[in-house]
Amino acid sequence: MAGITLKGLKKSYGTAHVIKGVDIDIEDGEFVVFVGPSGCGKSTLLRMIAGLEDISAGELSIGGKVVNDLPPKDRGVAMVFQSYAIFPHMSVRENVGFGLTIAGASKAEKAEKVANAARILQMEHLLDRRPSQLSGGQRQRVAIGRAIVRNPQVFLFDEPLSNLDAALRMDMRLEIGKLHQQLGATMIYVTHDQVEAMTLADKIVVLKDGMVQQIGSPMELYHDPANLFVAGFLGSPAMNFLDVDVTAVNGSKVLVSNAALKPVEITAKVGGFSAGGKAKLGIRPQYLTPVDSGGMLQGRIALTERLGSETVVDLTLGDGTRLIAALARDAVFPIGADLGLTFDAAQAHIFPQ
Amino acid sequence: MAQISQDNRGLRLVVRYSVLCLIAAIFSFPLIFMVVSSLKPSEQLLADAHSFRALLPVGDISLNNYFDAFKRAPVALFVFNSVLVTGVTVIASLALCSVAAFAFTFVNWKGRDLALTVILATLIVPFETIAIPLLLEASKLPWIGLDGITWGWLNSYRVQIVPFIADGLTIYLFVQYFKDLPAELIEAARVEGASWFAIYRRIVMPLSGPVLATAAILKFLAMYNQYLWPIMVTQEEQYRPVMVGLQYFFQLNRAWGEIMAYLSLITVPVLAFYLYLQKAFIASIASTGVKG
Numbered sequence: 001m002a003g004i005t006l007k008g009l010k011k012s013y014g015t016a017h018v019i020k021g022v023d024i025d026i027e028d029g030e031f032v033v034f035v036g037p038s039g040c041g042k043s044t045l046l047r048m049i050a051g052l053e054d055i056s057a058g059e060l061s062i063g064g065k066v067v068n069d070l071p072p073k074d075r076g077v078a079m080v081f082q083s084y085a086i087f088p089h090m091s092v093r094e095n096v097g098f099g100l101t102i103a104g105a106s107k108a109e110k111a112e113k114v115a116n117a118a119r120i121l122q123m124e125h126l127l128d129r130r131p132s133q134l135s136g137g138q139r140q141r142v143a144i145g146r147a148i149v150r151n152p153q154v155f156l157f158d159e160p161l162s163n164l165d166a167a168l169r170m171d172m173r174l175e176i177g178k179l180h181q182q183l184g185a186t187m188i189y190v191t192h193d194q195v196e197a198m199t200l201a202d203k204i205v206v207l208k209d210g211m212v213q214q215i216g217s218p219m220e221l222y223h224d225p226a227n228l229f230v231a232g233f234l235g236s237p238a239m240n241f242l243d244v245d246v247t248a249v250n251g252s253k254v255l256v257s258n259a260a261l262k263p264v265e266i267t268a269k270v271g272g273f274s275a276g277g278k279a280k281l282g283i284r285p286q287y288l289t290p291v292d293s294g295g296m297l298q299g300r301i302a303l304t305e306r307l308g309s310e311t312v313v314d315l316t317l318g319d320g321t322r323l324i325a326a327l328a329r330d331a332v333f334p335i336g337a338d339l340g341l342t343f344d345a346a347q348a349h350i351f352p353q
Numbered sequence: 354m355a356q357i358s359q360d361n362r363g364l365r366l367v368v369r370y371s372v373l374c375l376i377a378a379i380f381s382f383p384l385i386f387m388v389v390s391s392l393k394p395s396e397q398l399l400a401d402a403h404s405f406r407a408l409l410p411v412g413d414i415s416l417n418n419y420f421d422a423f424k425r426a427p428v429a430l431f432v433f434n435s436v437l438v439t440g441v442t443v444i445a446s447l448a449l450c451s452v453a454a455f456a457f458t459f460v461n462w463k464g465r466d467l468a469l470t471v472i473l474a475t476l477i478v479p480f481e482t483i484a485i486p487l488l489l490e491a492s493k494l495p496w497i498g499l500d501g502i503t504w505g506w507l508n509s510y511r512v513q514i515v516p517f518i519a520d521g522l523t524i525y526l527f528v529q530y531f532k533d534l535p536a537e538l539i540e541a542a543r544v545e546g547a548s549w550f551a552i553y554r555r556i557v558m559p560l561s562g563p564v565l566a567t568a569a570i571l572k573f574l575a576m577y578n579q580y581l582w583p584i585m586v587t588q589e590e591q592y593r594p595v596m597v598g599l600q601y602f603f604q605l606n607r608a609w610g611e612i613m614a615y616l617s618l619i620t621v622p623v624l625a626f627y628l629y630l631q632k633a634f635i636a637s638i639a640s641t642g643v644k645g
Contacts, residue, residue, distance in 0.1 A: 052540050073546035085541035089559040098555075099545040146545065 002063040002076065002153030002186050003028045004049065009058035011044055011210075018044050020210040021058065026188065026203070031180050034190045035197040036207035037233070042190045043158055045207070049188065050079050050156050063153055078147035079156040082163060084139045086131045086146070093127040096145040103150070117149040120182065121175075137168045144176075148183065157189040161196065173199060194234050198222070206230050224269060228351045231282045237312060237324045240288075242281045243353070249273050254350055256281055260317035262296045264345050272352035282349035285312070285326035288341045295340025299323055304333050315339060382408065387620070391418050391613035398609050418614035422602070425611060427590065428618055431598035436622055438513045438594060439576040445518045446572050447565060453519070454527030455553050459539055469528070475521040481581070487516060488585050508589045517576060523568050530564035531557065566630045573626055595619040 004026040011019035019041045026032050034042040047053040049060060051072035060068055067075050078099075086095050094101075096117055100110045118124045121141045131139060140160060147155055157176070161169045177200055180187050191197055197204050198218045206213040206221065206229070214226040225231035231239050244256040247263060254273045257263040266281065273279060288297075299315030302322075313325045313333055325341055333339065385408050390398045392414045401407045422428055456462070457469045491506045506512040534557065542552045558565075580596040587593045598619075602612045 050540075050544055052543065072540075072544045073548075077544060079541065079544045081537045081541060083535065083537050085535065085537035087538060087542075087556060098542070098547075102546045102548075102551055146541075150545070 003030075004063075004154065004186060004188070005059075005061045006045075006049075007059040007061075009045070009048065009060060010056045011041070011048060011053060012056045018210050019048070019056075022207075022210075022212055024205055024212065024215060026186060028186055029184050031187045031189065031200055031202045032205060033197040033201035033203070034188065034205050034207060035192065035194060035233070036213075038192060040207040041210040042192075042207050044210075046079075046156050046158055046188060046190045049075075049154075050077055051075050076153040077156055078150055078152040078154070079158065080140075080143045080147050080160045082159040084143040084163075086139055086142050088131050090131075091127070092123070092129050092131070092134070092142050092145075095131070095142050096127075096149050098146060099150040113149050114145075117145040120148065120179070121145050136164050137172060140164065140172060144179070148179070153186065155183075155185055155187040157187065159191055160189075162191070162193070169196075176200065194236065198234070204234075206233060225282075225349065226270075228280060228282070231349055231351070235284055235286075237285045237326055239282045239284050239349070240323050242283070242317075242321055242323075244279050244281045244350075246273050246275055246277045246279050248275050254279070256350065259319040260297060260299070260321065264296060264348075266345055266348050266350045268350045270352065273350070278353045280351045280353055282351065283343050284347065285324045286328070287343050287347040288323075288325035288327075289343065290325070290327065291340045291342050293340060295342045297323065297341045297343075299339055299341065301333050301335050301337050301339055303335065306330055306332075313339065315341075384620070387613050388617050391610065391617045392416070393610055394418075395608050395610045398613070418608075418610040419618070421608065422611045422614045422618070425608075426598055426601040426615070428598070428615060430591070431593060431595045432619060432622065434510075434592060435577055435594040435596075435619070438510055438579075439573055441510075442514050442517050442576050443569050443572045445514070446520065446523055447568060449518055450520065450523040450568070451527050451558065451561065451565075452553065454524050454531055455549075455557060457524070457528050458531040459552070459557075460549060472521045472524055476525070484581060484585065491516070491586060507586050508592055510592060512586045513579070513583055513592070513594070516582075517579075520572075523572060526564055526568050526571075527561075530561060534560060570627065570630055574623070577623055 004024075006022050006024040006026075009019055009022045010017070022045060024032075034045060036042050044053060048055055049062075051067070051070060051074075055068050059066055062075055062077070087098065090098070093114055097105075097110045097114045100113060105113070114127070115124070118127055121144060123138065123141045123145065126134065126138055126142070131142070134142065140163075143160070160176070161172050164172060173196055176189075180200075189196070189200060201218055203215060204218055204221050205215050208229050214221055214230045216224075221230060221234055225234065228241070232241065242258065242261060244258045244261060246254055246256055248255040252268050253265050254268045255263055255265050256279060261281070297317060299317045301313060302316050303314040305312040305314075308330055309328070311327045311329065311331045311333070313327065315323045315325065317323055323341075389408055389410050390401075392410055393401065394413055394415075394417070397412050401412070406412070453472075457465060491512050493504065494506045496503050496506060496509075496511065506515075538556055538560075539552055542556050547555065577594075578596060579594060583592075583594050583597050584600075587597065599612070599615065602608065602615055
């Protein structure tokens with residue numbers, strides 16, 4: 001069993017605090033994705049779990065054992081790097097079997113395990129090649145092969161797909177998902193790509209400035225973002241935010257409006273609103289619907305993008321705010337025309353300002 | 354238009370090759386002069402020196418100078434001594450300096466940067482300034498050999514080898530090269546369970562062909578050309594290297610033909626080593642350079 005617990009984990013370089021106290025519980029066999037913008041500390045956190053960075057404060061345990069001071073090799077982890085980090089002077093076979101060679105495994109055992117890993121990753125025909133003879137996707141397979149061959153308790157992936165082209169990325173994403181089901185091991189995956197996060201994760205950890213913003217299943221995060229940052233970070237196109245005036249508060253019901261928005265009552269999931277104050281209203285582009293007349297919002301069409309299955313409309317509201325609507329069908333909207341939009345208040349989010 | 358640019362390219366090529374040929378000629382003239390002169394008697398050698406004949410094997414050509422050189426000095430012994438001292442120093446130096454550079458580059462330890470700075474600072478100290486103190490120290494050092502503990506290292510191979518194994522320049526070359534190796538390769542090996550020594554032996558060294566070749570050539574030349582130190586520490590002929598051996602030809606009657614024959618002979622190991630490493634150098638460049 002290899003659950004992982006991070007308790008008050010901190011990392012500082014001199015006076016620069018990169019990780020500012022992170023608490024995460026990861027259960028055995030869970031697929032957890034660390035997501036966040038560049039510089040949020042997600043890779044540092046992963047490297048701390050791997051043992052490649054020292055832990056400044058806090059406690060890290062893997063499989064119930066505190067591993068703060070253990071070197072990487074004694075933590076039972078395998079890691080796949082963004083640049084693949086496969087050894088250029090070794091064949092694919094030697095690369096995949098490297099960990100076993102180091103551990104002093106017998107030739108027969110090594111051959112069997114390497115063959116098994118190659119079969120799982122469908123790269124039997126590549127085993128005698130050199131890394132320089134492989135494509136990016138094949139190199140990534142080798143890196144994953146090297147990770148699975150030692151049968152580790154925990155897999156760590158550091159943006160493994162970001163060097164691949166879009167089509168290959170999707171294939172490899174599906175394969176990593178399959179691999180997780182097949183192996184049932186605990187996996188931690190770092191990415192800045194929210195599609196990877198949403199599709200792969202059992203649990204997403206959103207990080208910003210070295211702090212956890214929210215932890216939850218992809219759908220919890222999508223439907224119930226804890227704060228403005230999480231709301232804006234997940235979902236594509238990103239959530240629209242309107243500056244609104246709070247006109248009345250009744251328990252969790254908050255009545256808001258502004259120059260471009262007709263008064264609407266929103267159920268708030270967090271507190272901190274008072275009548276006469278300001279707030280941010282968040283509406284996902286997918287939840288906006290065009291209406292012929294009497295829409296809650298009125299805007300002028302600045303740009304449209306027709307994607308076939310979806311039409312993304314970029315509008316400018318009366319008060320100058322930009323609003324994106326993603327309409328779930330192909331439609332033609334003339335640029336410069338006025339468009340009325342409505343939305344389901346139950347799907348809107350409100351955050352204190 | 355196409356015709357003109359075609360001509361231009363041809364012309365540029367001619368100019369480029371002419372310049373390269375000129376440089377090659379400048380560098381090979383002394384060697385040609387040395388080999389050609391080694392085949393001539395001293396009087397003809399001096400007479401030819403003022404004309405192009407100096408570079409041509411013409412006139413009274415023979416191998417007599419070589420036979421005479423062997424008579425005058427134990428050439429084979431000197432070459433053996435130099436190859437032994439140089440070979441052992443080069444191998445030991447590559448091994449020691451690469452390990453030191455590995456520790457300076459990849460392993461975190463207290464005082465690392467300061468230690469490296471001190472080592473690099475030794476680069477600006479000329480050998481001549483430490484030669485005398487070093488000689489005094491070497492004359493007092495103990496050694497455990499077949500006949501028990503002896504004192505003083507003078508008149509031995511070790512006194513010519515040990516002081517030159519560790520040197521700042523070689524460490525610096527390795528440190529600079531190691532810094533350019535992708536850090537993720539080292540990290541991947543660490544996660545895979547490799548010890549520091551396994552990383553050094555299985556990952557870093559196999560990828561270090563170019564720097565090994567460069568460091569080996571520099572060290573070889575420096576050691577093979579040693580003169581001051583061996584002349585200070587070897588009073589006995591038995592341990593003397595080739596450069597000290599050159600003195601034998603300047604004593605009594607100076608025979609230029611024999612000197613040239615001797616120089617030609619002692620150049621052979623250098624050329625052989627250079628040609629050998631040139632191959633290794635090119636091969637190592639061809640096998641690295643795989644990017645992620």
